Amino acid sequence: MNSITQSDQLNEELRSIVAGVGGISPDFDSKAHLYNDLGVPSVKALHLLLTLEERYGISIDDDEFVEATSLDSLRALIARLLG
């Protein structure tokens, strides 16, 4: 139950960060392609990467970030890095 709550919390926080940095509405589909479908520009993607590293105190591999193109895949990546 606790892990589910933490997962939900991470999900909602990531959704808020992605929407805020990417300049998109927060009710987006978690499976949608952030760049091709939702139109988050590459300039903002860089800010998203730097924001996530600072927020969670982690180092994200560039190639892994580029491959994480949806909220779901981004959440999986961050969760793995947070251990």
Next chain:
Amino acid sequence: MTVQQQIQTLEDLGGASALIRRSWLENKDQTLDYNAAFLASSYAYPGTDLELSPAIYDDRRNLIAFVSAFPRRVVWNGQFLRLALLTFFTVAPEAKGRGLGKAVWAECLERARGGGYDGAIHYCVVGNKSNFVTVAAARSIGLTSERVFTIKYLMRPLKAPELASESADAAGAEILFRELAAELPSKARLCRSWSEDEIHWNCSVRYGGITEVHPSGRGLLTAYVLNTANTPPVGCLFIEDLLWDDLTADERAKLFKRMLDRAGAKAQIAVAPLWGYSDTEPFVKAGFRRSTRAMHMYLTLWNRHGLNSSPLPMYIDVY
């Protein structure tokens, strides 16, 4: 009247700029502020022929589709090739789906072939519909557009500098550019070749251009600044020519910092394509990160020099 009969030639760069803004902002891609001054600078490139910009106008003489082409000369397998660089491919939102884009693209290739070019080069953002339209247009006139490379980019935010450095001596920069660029055919298999006029345009004329010369006179970088089209605009520094292989690692880092500091007065982000012809370690040391943006590069050669060998590494520009 058929589409083919309606194809004319671009007349008004202001109208072209307005159409780009109207059409591209409809897409989900990040687009840049290709304003009339930027287009005028592009068309001032030496050897540019307006005839290589086929366009379609509606009954009220409103521009509804066009593409531009600019000359590039490259050396590949020891041979000089004249390539037409096709770019600014645009169709008005209300005119999409009628085959106009395919028509102007095919016409541009035909005009380039008729004008003595050996082939064409173009770029499409990965995932963009233009990848299919441009290849299909070439196929419709019996040509093959081959995707030869996917360009990855590095990016980094910029900060406004505390002290702006002095700009380079233009004449000296052009001489140095010529000398350093002449060394590149030994490092790049497909290598851009420069005339004196083209070097002058690149170092001293182009819109938003920045040229940074190392004090030793053994290294040089060029770039240009262009804003994004969205609101508020973001100034983007596009790093172009990396002519710094004769410098030490420390000298490269210092030259690079000078350029980024100077650009920081006008741009908020720096962008560099990865071609593989030069050392990019200074980018990593300066905190550049891989971008989510990538571009497919296509070659369409009707004089089929060199197609049996890889063009990598390349020294050319993305436009």
